[in-house]
Amino acid sequence: MSAPNTDVQAFIGQKYEAGFVTDIEQEHLPPGLSEDTVRFISGKKGEPEWLLEWRLKAFRRWQEMKEPEWAHVHYPKIDYQSISYWAAPKSKADGPQSLADVDPKLIETYNKLGIPLEEQKMLAGVAVDVVFDSVSVHTTFKEKLADAGVIFCSFSEAVREHPELVRRYLGTVVPQHDNYFAALNSAVFSDGSFVYIPKNTRSPMELSTYFRMNAMNTGQFERTLIVADAGSYVSYLEGCTAPQRDENQLHAAVVELVVLDDAEIKYSTVQNWYPGDEEGRGGIYNFVTKRGDCRGRNSKISWTQVETGSAITWKYPSCVLKGENSVGEFYSVALTHNRQQADTGTKMIHIGRNTRSTIVSKGISAGRGQNAYRGLVRIAKSAEGARNYTQCDSLLIGDQCGAHTFPYVEVKNSSAKLEHEASTSKISEDQLFYLRSRGIGQEDAVNLIVNGFCKQVFKELPMEFAVEAQKLLSVSLEGAVG
Amino acid sequence: MLTIENLQVEVDGKPILRGLNLELPAGQVHAIMGPNGSGKSTLAHVLAGKPGYTVTGGSVTFNGRDLLGLSPEERAGEGVFLAFQYPVEIPGVNNVYMLKAALNGIRKHRGLGEINAVEFLAMVKAKTASLGLKESLLNRPVNQGFSGGEKKRNEVFQMSVLEPTLAVLDETDSGLDIDALRIVAEGVNQLRDPKRSFLVVTHYQRLLDYIVPDVVHVLAQGQIIKSGTRELALELEARGYDWLLQAVA
Numbered sequence: 001m002s003a004p005n006t007d008v009q010a011f012i013g014q015k016y017e018a019g020f021v022t023d024i025e026q027e028h029l030p031p032g033l034s035e036d037t038v039r040f041i042s043g044k045k046g047e048p049e050w051l052l053e054w055r056l057k058a059f060r061r062w063q064e065m066k067e068p069e070w071a072h073v074h075y076p077k078i079d080y081q082s083i084s085y086w087a088a089p090k091s092k093a094d095g096p097q098s099l100a101d102v103d104p105k106l107i108e109t110y111n112k113l114g115i116p117l118e119e120q121k122m123l124a125g126v127a128v129d130v131v132f133d134s135v136s137v138h139t140t141f142k143e144k145l146a147d148a149g150v151i152f153c154s155f156s157e158a159v160r161e162h163p164e165l166v167r168r169y170l171g172t173v174v175p176q177h178d179n180y181f182a183a184l185n186s187a188v189f190s191d192g193s194f195v196y197i198p199k200n201t202r203s204p205m206e207l208s209t210y211f212r213m214n215a216m217n218t219g220q221f222e223r224t225l226i227v228a229d230a231g232s233y234v235s236y237l238e239g240c241t242a243p244q245r246d247e248n249q250l251h252a253a254v255v256e257l258v259v260l261d262d263a264e265i266k267y268s269t270v271q272n273w274y275p276g277d278e279e280g281r282g283g284i285y286n287f288v289t290k291r292g293d294c295r296g297r298n299s300k301i302s303w304t305q306v307e308t309g310s311a312i313t314w315k316y317p318s319c320v321l322k323g324e325n326s327v328g329e330f331y332s333v334a335l336t337h338n339r340q341q342a343d344t345g346t347k348m349i350h351i352g353r354n355t356r357s358t359i360v361s362k363g364i365s366a367g368r369g370q371n372a373y374r375g376l377v378r379i380a381k382s383a384e385g386a387r388n389y390t391q392c393d394s395l396l397i398g399d400q401c402g403a404h405t406f407p408y409v410e411v412k413n414s415s416a417k418l419e420h421e422a423s424t425s426k427i428s429e430d431q432l433f434y435l436r437s438r439g440i441g442q443e444d445a446v447n448l449i450v451n452g453f454c455k456q457v458f459k460e461l462p463m464e465f466a467v468e469a470q471k472l473l474s475v476s477l478e479g480a481v482g
Numbered sequence: 483m484l485t486i487e488n489l490q491v492e493v494d495g496k497p498i499l500r501g502l503n504l505e506l507p508a509g510q511v512h513a514i515m516g517p518n519g520s521g522k523s524t525l526a527h528v529l530a531g532k533p534g535y536t537v538t539g540g541s542v543t544f545n546g547r548d549l550l551g552l553s554p555e556e557r558a559g560e561g562v563f564l565a566f567q568y569p570v571e572i573p574g575v576n577n578v579y580m581l582k583a584a585l586n587g588i589r590k591h592r593g594l595g596e597i598n599a600v601e602f603l604a605m606v607k608a609k610t611a612s613l614g615l616k617e618s619l620l621n622r623p624v625n626q627g628f629s630g631g632e633k634k635r636n637e638v639f640q641m642s643v644l645e646p647t648l649a650v651l652d653e654t655d656s657g658l659d660i661d662a663l664r665i666v667a668e669g670v671n672q673l674r675d676p677k678r679s680f681l682v683v684t685h686y687q688r689l690l691d692y693i694v695p696d697v698v699h700v701l702a703q704g705q706i707i708k709s710g711t712r713e714l715a716l717e718l719e720a721r722g723y724d725w726l727l728q729a730v731a
Binding site: 428429430431433434435436437438439440441442444448449451452453454455456 | 530531532533534553554555557558559563564566569570572573574575579580581583584585587588591623640644
């Protein structure tokens, strides 16, 4: 408690455990963005002509678009010409096929992050695709999944091996010109994960992608496409980290989910990009478009996210509920500490009859963090009998942070039923004293209260992830009180 | 066990305790009575280390240690427990989960390892049974949606799990009907032990029908103005406090 200030600062500086840099030989594209950049990326990946044309179309649309300014976040203008749009670890072949081809430095990096790439060391029942800067470096358990007919591979491989599937679904949920960042992604996306679950198949294991940004001044623009065919089910997890750097880095991803009749996708995210330091230097700009399309009858999409990282988060995982009786869910914990800013929430677009959606959002603000929930519930004229339940709670720690709520509701069918509950509370001195008087130390007491606040969301996460999320939250809150 | 000497405490610059002296030996139950605003709850809070009180003089020694120099969690580690007048709600946190964290915090303070989860569960189940409480209490969020009586019973339950050496009960009888009062008092009586002391703060002598004290102290204007036996409480009930206050003045 009486440690000199510098010690305290060093302690805070250390707490982002994933903040190390991997010293590895990389191939870089110099900063700058033009049609040539798009052609370079496409060429590098040996893409077919149709995909290059698709990218170029997106690029042309992007050039005509304006960066959105409506979000409740503040940052200096991004110079898109100062970013490098391609960085990849040098490798012998065009993407390693077996683990023996993966640079040992990469394997060590992922071991350090707690993601061993050797299958026997993996969590039982989870297959992982690891994306390092612009490329996917390895996917585990591919054979086992293939036996079940499940396709799980890097996006680049999907373009090569399953072009018909990619072509059929790419951009059908998030069109190229959907928004500024989605258009940018469509033009320059480098890699990501592709999943296809065939009809009436339950994926034999949970699928997971781990994103790592390493190179300096580089943006990461990955693209994820998951298709759940009729009667299928998959649980997919996503994790992210980046080194600690003084410059801001851009991460503009697009995730598209397609769910057909009676199928379900459960999509969980634990986002821990580098958040910047206590003065707001550095950190990731996480500007992400995630949307799922419930195309089939009785289809279901469930988004669960725990957002503790990034300097700025701009993210609204959404569900378009087209199929009759389809269900959309959004469970979110977003934490902002120090100078972090988050503007996050969801959109539930009800189009089909008897569609249902649930939104549970938990925002935690500490330090000078600013946390906004922004949600849209739209009931179309066709959505007879639609229902939505929204619960939106904010927890404030200290008196210099902020919580903001922007709920939008549009109802065009009078049979719809919508409920909205919202609360804002502070961790009270009385709660803290009560727990401390029982023998629980101050930081543990704060963690206990915060975990209780987030419980509704954590119970939606797969078990291993829930434990991880709790730990992450307590690390992110270190020094928030006292 | 507990020695309070000339304790002086202010809140927002206003003196509340003005030289309070008290000696509580091991195994005894002492009651603190007194009119509204005499400083009873302040005494209970200061013993547990609640922020917002400024100690301007005097000392509190607990088993040879300076209690006032310790944080609230350290005091719990040393064996102090406060049963709150208004127990706080902690949404989403299971009672049993909180108690395990508390017990492990206390054990850590004493240089012991964490308690085995199976043993812990068996222990808390045995305690709920001996206090006549439902096991469902264990998995409910701390005090959330509890009735007044349930909250007070939960305080006694926590006390029985944490096994303090000094239990301070701050107006545990307030807001309880006679049946609830009896249940809570029985719980406290079960915990009476030659090594455990109780400081029972109360407005009414009614509670002392059930928890029979060794000594009754009258706290007024920030000082103990009279100490006596169980009969003193009965006399106070019959005559009020005025005669005592006048005698002091």
